[in-house]
Amino acid sequence: MAAAKAGDSDAFAELVRATEADIYTLAYRLTGNAEDARDVAQEAYLRAFRSLKKFRGDARFSTWMYRITANCASTQLTRRSKGRHEELSDDDTIVDERPESDPETMAEAGAMRDRVTEALGDLPPILRAVVVLRDVYDLPHEAIASELGISESAAKVRLHRARRKLRERLFPTGEEKARAV
Amino acid sequence: MRSSRYFGTDGVTCDEVADALPGIVDGDDVADLDVQRHVAACLRCQAELVQYRRLLRTLHQLRTEVLEPAPGLVPEVLAAIEAAGERRAMHHLLSGRRVAYVSGIAAATAAGAAGAILASRARHRRVRLAS
Numbered sequence: 001m002a003a004a005k006a007g008d009s010d011a012f013a014e015l016v017r018a019t020e021a022d023i024y025t026l027a028y029r030l031t032g033n034a035e036d037a038r039d040v041a042q043e044a045y046l047r048a049f050r051s052l053k054k055f056r057g058d059a060r061f062s063t064w065m066y067r068i069t070a071n072c073a074s075t076q077l078t079r080r081s082k083g084r085h086e087e088l089s090d091d092d093t094i095v096d097e098r099p100e101s102d103p104e105t106m107a108e109a110g111a112m113r114d115r116v117t118e119a120l121g122d123l124p125p126i127l128r129a130v131v132v133l134r135d136v137y138d139l140p141h142e143a144i145a146s147e148l149g150i151s152e153s154a155a156k157v158r159l160h161r162a163r164r165k166l167r168e169r170l171f172p173t174g175e176e177k178a179r180a181v
Numbered sequence: 182m183r184s185s186r187y188f189g190t191d192g193v194t195c196d197e198v199a200d201a202l203p204g205i206v207d208g209d210d211v212a213d214l215d216v217q218r219h220v221a222a223c224l225r226c227q228a229e230l231v232q233y234r235r236l237l238r239t240l241h242q243l244r245t246e247v248l249e250p251a252p253g254l255v256p257e258v259l260a261a262i263e264a265a266g267e268r269r270a271m272h273h274l275l276s277g278r279r280v281a282y283v284s285g286i287a288a289a290t291a292a293g294a295a296g297a298i299l300a301s302r303a304r305h306r307r308v309r310l311a312s
Contacts, residue, residue, distance in 0.1 A: 009262065016255050024250040029243075038250060038257075045258040046265060109239070113246070116239045135240040160203035163233065167203075171232045 001061065005052050012052070015061060016045055023065050029132045030073035032121050040076050044069040066137050070129065070147040077125045112170075119169045127162035134159050193219040198226045206233040 003011035023044060028037035047068050048055075055064055120128055129148060133139045134155075145155040193215045204210035212220070220226045 009259065012262070013255065013259055016258050020254050020258075021247045021249050024254065025246070025248045028248055034251070038254060041250065041254060042258050042261055046261050049262050050265070109242070112235070112239050113242060116236065117243065117246075131240070135237055136243045138241075138244075156204070156209065159209075163203040163206070163236065164199075167229070167232050167236055170236060 001057070005055070012049055019062055019065060022062060023069055026066055026069050026132070026137060027073055029120065029136065030070065030125075030129055031076060032125070032128070036073075036076055036080070040069060040072045043072045043076075047072065063139070066133070066139060067143055067147050070133055070139070070144070074129065074148050077129075115170055116166070119166050122169075123162055123165060127158055127165065130155055130158040131162035131166070135163070195219075195223060195226055198223070199229065202226070202230055202233055206230060207237055 001011075001015070004015055020041065024037055024041045027040040027044070028034065031037050031040055044065060048065060055061070120132065123131070130144055133144045133147075134141070141152050141155050141159075145152040148155065150158075198216055198219050201210065201212060201216050205212040205216070220230060
């Protein structure tokens, strides 16, 4: 880290190699597609390299990178959503089109993870970002709000809305199942 | 279907509890006493709380799942850094040249002015000596 901070690009390359899969995964979870994820990861590392001297080391490098990645993904999604108005809405109903919606049939943890991953992908980006950053990557509300350019209370409201949508999708009641048909 | 009319002994409806559950499931928000009492008495809301806990547990487990990017990300990142570094170096160079150009003009102007002053003094001295 010290060498990378001193401008050693080989040392920085090592940091990139050690974290690329993790950062790419976060970028993928935030953007929902491989192409954007790659662009976001690349931009995040570039920004990190430029501001490496500001990294004080009081957080882990990966946590610092999560914040930068979240910020880059937010920028990317804002850019993409211009002209695609529906993506900004967080009130879309998520409809599970898979036939096996019964919670009893998805008892296995692996199956549940697949369902959650799929449901996450179907969330509107502004809700997906907060739930991924908070519930998957454990970032504090303050950091999430700061990187997404929203207030802390807005971040919390979005988080709760996202959790509710995910729960309704994964464990639909009779009424929600009927609505999905 | 959730009944919005269900009041426990606490006077809180299931709908009100449903609004609160996403925040209290991980301690983000503190459940007030009425909500706690309602959940303790209402099987439907208890079930919903269990679903939220399961959801959060699964989301947390996703942290361990890592996707491998297609090969080439590291070289791409390094190339982008190098390109950005070159752009910055070029910018420094150009702004450095601008500074040097302006400094050169200033130095030439100053030298010219100094030369003119010296020539003028020498002329004065020659005139004084001649007289």
